[in-house]
Amino acid sequence: MKVKSAYAKYTRVANQRRLTGLDAARIILGPEGLDDVSIEGIPGQLTDHYDPRTKKLGLSAGVANQPSVASLAIVAHEIGHALQDNRGYAPLRLRGAIVPAVQVSAWVAPILFFIGFLLGATSLAWLGVILFALGAGFALITLPVEFDASRRGLRLLQTYRLTDGRELQGAKAVLDAAALTYVAALAQTLATLLYYVSLLTGFGRRD
Numbered sequence: 204m205k206v207k208s209a210y211a212k213y214t215r216v217a218n219q220r221r222l223t224g225l226d227a228a229r230i231i232l233g234p235e236g237l238d239d240v241s242i243e244g245i246p247g248q249l250t251d252h253y254d255p256r257t258k259k260l261g262l263s264a265g266v267a268n269q270p271s272v273a274s275l276a277i278v279a280h281e282i283g284h285a286l287q288d289n290r291g292y293a294p295l296r297l298r299g300a301i302v303p304a305v306q307v308s309a310w311v312a313p314i315l316f317f318i319g320f321l322l323g324a325t326s327l328a329w330l331g332v333i334l335f336a337l338g339a340g341f342a343l344i345t346l347p348v349e350f351d352a353s354r355r356g357l358r359l360l361q362t363y364r365l366t367d368g369r370e371l372q373g374a375k376a377v378l379d380a381a382a383l384t385y386v387a388a389l390a391q392t393l394a395t396l397l398y399y400v401s402l403l404t405g406f407g408r409r410d
């Protein structure tokens with residue numbers, strides 16, 4: 204809710220230079236040495252992302268076409284990811300490397316766990332827990348990646364004079380709110396992991 208409301212607020216605030224997200228991307232990419240990054244329109248809201256495998260910067264219509272403070276913040280953050288990729292930022296590489304394993308474990312782990320748990324096959328259940336922990340590792344490594352992308356993004360907004368002081372504060376508010384979703388995702392994953400462990404060990408059981 205906080206992400207949506209910060210985004211909604213600064214979507215309505217036009218930036219002084221009347222730059223759309225697309226304008227900002229075009230201004231930043233070349234001078235940062237990111238000529239190999241292509242821009243692509245994508246459906247949805249807050250679906251904006253950078254894909255290191257294809258070097259594509261996917262921008263939603265709201266961000267690409269509206270000259271708002273939120274548009275600048277989000278484009279700058281996503282270009283922050285492109286910079287991480289270009290400069291070989293280690294946490295981004297590590298996250299990319301474990302993505303395939305995490306995608307498989309996300310649906311295999313709960314199945315193994317509950318089959319193992321229900322049949323009393325403890326080692327199978329623990330295998331599920333270990334696989335599930337991979338997802339928690341992914342959520343954890345996502346935090347430095349996201350905070351760093353926002354830091355780089357805010358610096359880009361200043362370097363290319365895309366925002367004035369107040370707008371920069373607004374951009375920071377949008378990105379701080381977005382970062383909260385990743386903290387929440389980590390908390391949720393850890394809570395589930397602890398729940399699995401407590402079921403297996405009987406920890407917290409009152410009998």
Ligand SMILES: [Zn+2]
Pocket residue numbers: 280281284349352
């Ligand atoms: Zn991000």
